[in-house]
Amino acid sequence: MTDDTNASTLDRRDVLQMLALGGAALALPGSAFAGKAPDLGAIRAAITAQHEANVRRLQDWIRVPGIAAENHDMPKACQFTQDLLTDAGFQQVTRIETRGHPGIFATLDAGAKRTLGLYFMYDVKQVDPREWSSPPFEAALVDKPGFGKVIVGRGAVNQKGPEATFLAALHAIRAAGRKLPVNLVLVAEGEEEIGSPHFGDVVHRPEVMDALRRCDGVFMPFAAQSPDGDVEIALGSKGIIELELVSSGAHSGRGPAKDVHSSLKAALDSPAWRLVQALHTLVTPDGNDPAIDGWFDEVQPLSAHEKDLIATSTARSSEATRMKSLGVQHWVHDVSYREAMERLAGQPTINIEGLVGGYIGQGGKTILPGRAVAKIDCRLVPNQTAQASAAKLRAHLDKRGFTDIEVNVTGGYDPTTTEEHSRLIEVSQAIYRRHSIEPGLNPRLGGSWPGYIFTGAPLKMAGGHFGLGHGSGAHAPDEYYVIESANPKVAGFDDAAMSYVEFLYELGAR
Amino acid sequence: MTDDTNASTLDRRDVLQMLALGGAALALPGSAFAGKAPDLGAIRAAITAQHEANVRRLQDWIRVPGIAAENHDMPKACQFTQDLLTDAGFQQVTRIETRGHPGIFATLDAGAKRTLGLYFMYDVKQVDPREWSSPPFEAALVDKPGFGKVIVGRGAVNQKGPEATFLAALHAIRAAGRKLPVNLVLVAEGEEEIGSPHFGDVVHRPEVMDALRRCDGVFMPFAAQSPDGDVEIALGSKGIIELELVSSGAHSGRGPAKDVHSSLKAALDSPAWRLVQALHTLVTPDGNDPAIDGWFDEVQPLSAHEKDLIATSTARSSEATRMKSLGVQHWVHDVSYREAMERLAGQPTINIEGLVGGYIGQGGKTILPGRAVAKIDCRLVPNQTAQASAAKLRAHLDKRGFTDIEVNVTGGYDPTTTEEHSRLIEVSQAIYRRHSIEPGLNPRLGGSWPGYIFTGAPLKMAGGHFGLGHGSGAHAPDEYYVIESANPKVAGFDDAAMSYVEFLYELGAR
Incomplete structure (x- = not known):
C-alpha cells in the first residue's frame, strides 16, 4: 500500500488496508465486474441508473461532518445517518443514547431465512483544512491520475463512501422490484474515531443483542482493494x-x-x-x-496454520518494497521478514x-x-x-x-478473532473469487478495531469487513474514494455496490 | 521573589534575582536615596532635570525590539544601541562582526586612574503579544499597585531598563559639568537570549582583550532589588x-x-x-x-566559607515561603533547606x-x-x-x-566565579550599605550567565551585576521596570541612576 509512508496520519480504519501483509493477494486476469447470477442484471441496471443520485447522497453525507473528538455537528450527523437508513428501506431506525454520542440500531425484515449484521460509523476524524487540496467537507469530484474520478473529503473512504455504496445496493434492489434476499440488523456508532468508548451501550441493549444473535456475522462496508485491486481478508485483529x-x-x-x-x-x-x-x-x-x-x-502463540497463512503472504510479497514503504532498514531484533510478520500478528x-x-x-x-x-x-x-x-x-x-x-x-x-470457516468469511471469499480476486488471508491484523464486541462473549459471532472498491487517506489530508475507476482491476462505485448485492444474494442462498 | 511561581517563563537574566537564597538581605531602616558625597548633588539634580528625557530614551529603545531568536530587527537594534552609547559620551563605538549577530565594543577615556568594564546586551526574548496586558513594544507607563509607576515592555528589566539607567548616570555627570571619575570599556552582545554563542568572537578580539585587561572588573547594570528592597550579590554562577x-x-x-x-x-x-x-x-x-x-x-566541593554564607542566608529566610512559591512539598532526597540550598550552589x-x-x-x-x-x-x-x-x-x-x-x-x-574581596564586589557592597541595605552574599547562583568570559582564563577578572532598582517578568508577559517607586525601600529610575553615579565615584576614589 502506498499509504504506508503516510502512516503518521492513519488510524484504526486505515490499518485494515495498510497492514495487509504486503498486498499479497494475487489478482487473476480477465473477468469484468458484473453480476454473474442471471437475475442480478436488473439490479445492476438500477445501480447504473441511480449513479448520480448515489454519488450525490454520499456528497451530502460528507457535508455533514460529525467529528466526535470535537463534538462537532454530532446530533445532525446522527439524524442524517438515521434518515439515510430509513430512505434505504430499514423499517425501524432507532437512536440509542449512550454516555457519549448516540448510536443507531436499525432493522430491515425481508422475511428472509438469513440475517446479516452490519456495523456502521457516522463520525469522522478531525481535519486541518489547510493541508487539503480540496476543502474536506465539500466532497469534490476530482480526477486523480492513475485512479480515475474520485471523491475527496473527510469520510470519503473512512467510512461514509463504502457505507453509502452499501446503501446504494439496497436502493438498487428495491428499484429493480426485488425483495431483499436477507434480513438486515444494523448497529452504528458515532465514536469510532475516539476509540468506541460507549459502543457497548449500543450493542448490549437487550433488543439489539437479540437481533444480532439472529445474524450470520457482522461486517462493515469496506473499500478492501489495494491500488492494484488486491484484497486481503483479516481473520482477526489485535x-x-x-x-x-x-x-x-x-x-x-x-x-x-x-x-x-x-x-x-x-x-x-x-x-x-x-x-x-x-x-x-x-x-x-x-x-x-x-x-x-x-x-x-x-x-496464545500463533498456530501452525496461522504461521502457514503468514508464510504464504510473505512469500508472495516483496520485503524490500515493504521496508522501503515504511522507511526502515531492519526488522526488530533483525528477524526475517516472515518472523517480523508473525510478530505483527502474534506479539x-x-x-x-x-x-x-x-x-x-x-x-x-x-x-x-x-x-x-x-x-x-x-x-x-x-x-x-x-x-x-x-x-x-x-x-x-x-x-x-x-x-x-x-x-x-x-x-x-479486546482482540477480535473470526473463524476462518464462518459463513461471513466464506461468502466474502466467494464474491471476491467471482471477481477473479484470490483474497489473501491474514490471521490477525497488527492494528485494532472494535470487532471484539461481536466476536467476543457473549455474542461470539463472526465479524469483519467486506467490499470491493478502493480509497485511501483515512485520517490524512485529501482522503479519497474511487467513484469511476481508471484501473480495470479496481472497482468504482457501481461495481463496489454490485459486490454488496452479490454478497447479500450469496448469503441468502446458502 | 514573587517570580518564583512564574519561573516557567524565566531564564538566565531573571535567575539572578530569582535564585537569590530567599531574598535574605536585611534592609536597615532610615536613609533616603541621595548621593552622600558632597559633590554629587549637582549630578543628582541633573538626573532629576533629565528624568523625562531618560525615560523617553528607554521607551524608544524598547520600541526597537532586537529579537535574536527570530532574527527580528537585529541590525536596527545594534545601530540604535551604538547611537545610545555615542550619545552617552563613549568616544569610540565599534560594531564587531561575529559568526552570528554583531557585538559592540565601546570605550570612554576620561583620563582617570581606574577603568570599569561594562557588559551590555541589546537583544530581548521573544514575546506572545496576546499574553500581555499592554503591547510589549509600546513601552507604556503604567501604575502598578504596590510598586508605583512602571514601564511595561519586553526588555524593560532584561536588560534595557537598567542599561538605560546606567546611561542616564553618564548623561547626568556630563550635564553637571563633571568629568567621569573612571574610564569605561563596554562590550555588548546581541545574542544573550540565545545562549551567547558568539560572545567570544567579540571579547577575544585583541583590542577588546587589551581594553578589558585594564578594567577593575566588569558588571552588567542590573535592577538588583527584590520587591522589598533587598539585594543579594552573587559571587559566581553555575x-x-x-x-x-x-x-x-x-x-x-x-x-x-x-x-x-x-x-x-x-x-x-x-x-x-x-x-x-x-x-x-x-x-x-x-x-x-x-x-x-x-x-x-x-x-570542587563547596568550601566551609561558602557553606557558611549559605547557612547565613537560609537562616534568614523562610523555608515554608520558599517551598510555597516553588509549589513543592519536599526538597530532593528530603534534605534540609540548608542542604537544598547547598546543592543549588554546589551540585x-x-x-x-x-x-x-x-x-x-x-x-x-x-x-x-x-x-x-x-x-x-x-x-x-x-x-x-x-x-x-x-x-x-x-x-x-x-x-x-x-x-x-x-x-x-x-x-x-563554563561556571563563573568572582573573588569576594575583589574591588568590584567591595565597591558594590559599599554602595548598597550607603543606602542602608546589607547585601546578602550568594557563593554561587544555581543559574548561569556568560560571566565566565570575563572571570575565566585568560582574562580572570571580577564579573558581576550591580544596580539599585526593581523590575521583573523577564521572559514573561508584562515585563516591567520601576520608574517611580511607591516603596521607599525600592529605588525608582532616578535613584537607580544615582547608584551608578555613586559606584563610579567610589571606584574612582579607591
Whole structure:
C-alpha cells in the first residue's frame, strides 16, 4: 500500500488496508465486474441508473461532518445517518443514547431465512483544512491520475463512501422490484474515531443483542482493494489499550507543581526523570518488548496454520518494497521478514505514541517541568484482555514504587478473532473469487478495531469487513474514494455496490 | 521573589534575582536615596532635570525590539544601541562582526586612574503579544499597585531598563559639568537570549582583550532589588550546557524514518523507547543525580566559607515561603533547606527541559514515532567545563552502545566565579550599605550567565551585576521596570541612576 509512508496520519480504519501483509493477494486476469447470477442484471441496471443520485447522497453525507473528538455537528450527523437508513428501506431506525454520542440500531425484515449484521460509523476524524487540496467537507469530484474520478473529503473512504455504496445496493434492489434476499440488523456508532468508548451501550441493549444473535456475522462496508485491486481478508485483529502515563509534582507531591527554572533541579525532584525511570521498567533493556509483570501469561502463540497463512503472504510479497514503504532498514531484533510478520500478528506490544513534557518548541528553554506524559498504546493478542492488561500495568508500576505515576486509560478493547470457516468469511471469499480476486488471508491484523464486541462473549459471532472498491487517506489530508475507476482491476462505485448485492444474494442462498 | 511561581517563563537574566537564597538581605531602616558625597548633588539634580528625557530614551529603545531568536530587527537594534552609547559620551563605538549577530565594543577615556568594564546586551526574548496586558513594544507607563509607576515592555528589566539607567548616570555627570571619575570599556552582545554563542568572537578580539585587561572588573547594570528592597550579590554562577538528545530512525537506520502506524511496533524498533533507555543511564535510579561516567571528577566541593554564607542566608529566610512559591512539598532526597540550598550552589545537575516525540496533542494517536527528542540542560560547577562535560556525555552513551543517539549541543559555557574581596564586589557592597541595605552574599547562583568570559582564563577578572532598582517578568508577559517607586525601600529610575553615579565615584576614589 502506498499509504504506508503516510502512516503518521492513519488510524484504526486505515490499518485494515495498510497492514495487509504486503498486498499479497494475487489478482487473476480477465473477468469484468458484473453480476454473474442471471437475475442480478436488473439490479445492476438500477445501480447504473441511480449513479448520480448515489454519488450525490454520499456528497451530502460528507457535508455533514460529525467529528466526535470535537463534538462537532454530532446530533445532525446522527439524524442524517438515521434518515439515510430509513430512505434505504430499514423499517425501524432507532437512536440509542449512550454516555457519549448516540448510536443507531436499525432493522430491515425481508422475511428472509438469513440475517446479516452490519456495523456502521457516522463520525469522522478531525481535519486541518489547510493541508487539503480540496476543502474536506465539500466532497469534490476530482480526477486523480492513475485512479480515475474520485471523491475527496473527510469520510470519503473512512467510512461514509463504502457505507453509502452499501446503501446504494439496497436502493438498487428495491428499484429493480426485488425483495431483499436477507434480513438486515444494523448497529452504528458515532465514536469510532475516539476509540468506541460507549459502543457497548449500543450493542448490549437487550433488543439489539437479540437481533444480532439472529445474524450470520457482522461486517462493515469496506473499500478492501489495494491500488492494484488486491484484497486481503483479516481473520482477526489485535486488541488495544490506549493510556497516558503522567508524572507530575502536583499529583505526587515531589518536584514542582508547575514548571520552574531548570537550575532548581539541584534542589528538587524532576517529574520528567521520574517518568523516564518508570518507563524504563516497562520494556526489555533494548526497548523492544513488553517487560510488564505477567504480560505474556495469557498470550496464545500463533498456530501452525496461522504461521502457514503468514508464510504464504510473505512469500508472495516483496520485503524490500515493504521496508522501503515504511522507511526502515531492519526488522526488530533483525528477524526475517516472515518472523517480523508473525510478530505483527502474534506479539503483544507496548508502544510510545508520544512523549510530551516541559518545553517542546524550537531550541531549548531552561525549565524544570512540573509534568511529563508518555502516551502509550499496548496491542493485545488472544487471550489478553484490555481490562486485565491495564490492571497488570498498574500493578507492575506499584510493585516498583511508582505509585505516583498516574495511569490514565483513555480507551481500549479486546482482540477480535473470526473463524476462518464462518459463513461471513466464506461468502466474502466467494464474491471476491467471482471477481477473479484470490483474497489473501491474514490471521490477525497488527492494528485494532472494535470487532471484539461481536466476536467476543457473549455474542461470539463472526465479524469483519467486506467490499470491493478502493480509497485511501483515512485520517490524512485529501482522503479519497474511487467513484469511476481508471484501473480495470479496481472497482468504482457501481461495481463496489454490485459486490454488496452479490454478497447479500450469496448469503441468502446458502 | 514573587517570580518564583512564574519561573516557567524565566531564564538566565531573571535567575539572578530569582535564585537569590530567599531574598535574605536585611534592609536597615532610615536613609533616603541621595548621593552622600558632597559633590554629587549637582549630578543628582541633573538626573532629576533629565528624568523625562531618560525615560523617553528607554521607551524608544524598547520600541526597537532586537529579537535574536527570530532574527527580528537585529541590525536596527545594534545601530540604535551604538547611537545610545555615542550619545552617552563613549568616544569610540565599534560594531564587531561575529559568526552570528554583531557585538559592540565601546570605550570612554576620561583620563582617570581606574577603568570599569561594562557588559551590555541589546537583544530581548521573544514575546506572545496576546499574553500581555499592554503591547510589549509600546513601552507604556503604567501604575502598578504596590510598586508605583512602571514601564511595561519586553526588555524593560532584561536588560534595557537598567542599561538605560546606567546611561542616564553618564548623561547626568556630563550635564553637571563633571568629568567621569573612571574610564569605561563596554562590550555588548546581541545574542544573550540565545545562549551567547558568539560572545567570544567579540571579547577575544585583541583590542577588546587589551581594553578589558585594564578594567577593575566588569558588571552588567542590573535592577538588583527584590520587591522589598533587598539585594543579594552573587559571587559566581553555575556553567551550563544545553543540548538535545535525538533518537531517530532516519539517523540510526533502526526503526522507522518517519511516523508509522503504532501496530508496527511489533515488527520495528522504536526510536522513542531507545531514547528512554539511553536517558535512563544518565541519572541515578531515583532520577535525581547525574550518573554520567566521570561527571564528578572535577567537581570542587563547596568550601566551609561558602557553606557558611549559605547557612547565613537560609537562616534568614523562610523555608515554608520558599517551598510555597516553588509549589513543592519536599526538597530532593528530603534534605534540609540548608542542604537544598547547598546543592543549588554546589551540585551539578542534568535536567530534562522538555520531552517531545510523536503525537503531543490532546488524547492519543496510534503512531510509532520515527523520532524523539529530550531537551537537556546540565548545570556545571567549578572545575567542570562545558566542553569536557559534553565530551563525557558523548563517551558515556558510546560506551553503552548508544552511538545512534545524537547529542546536539546548542550552547553552553563554563561556571563563573568572582573573588569576594575583589574591588568590584567591595565597591558594590559599599554602595548598597550607603543606602542602608546589607547585601546578602550568594557563593554561587544555581543559574548561569556568560560571566565566565570575563572571570575565566585568560582574562580572570571580577564579573558581576550591580544596580539599585526593581523590575521583573523577564521572559514573561508584562515585563516591567520601576520608574517611580511607591516603596521607599525600592529605588525608582532616578535613584537607580544615582547608584551608578555613586559606584563610579567610589571606584574612582579607591
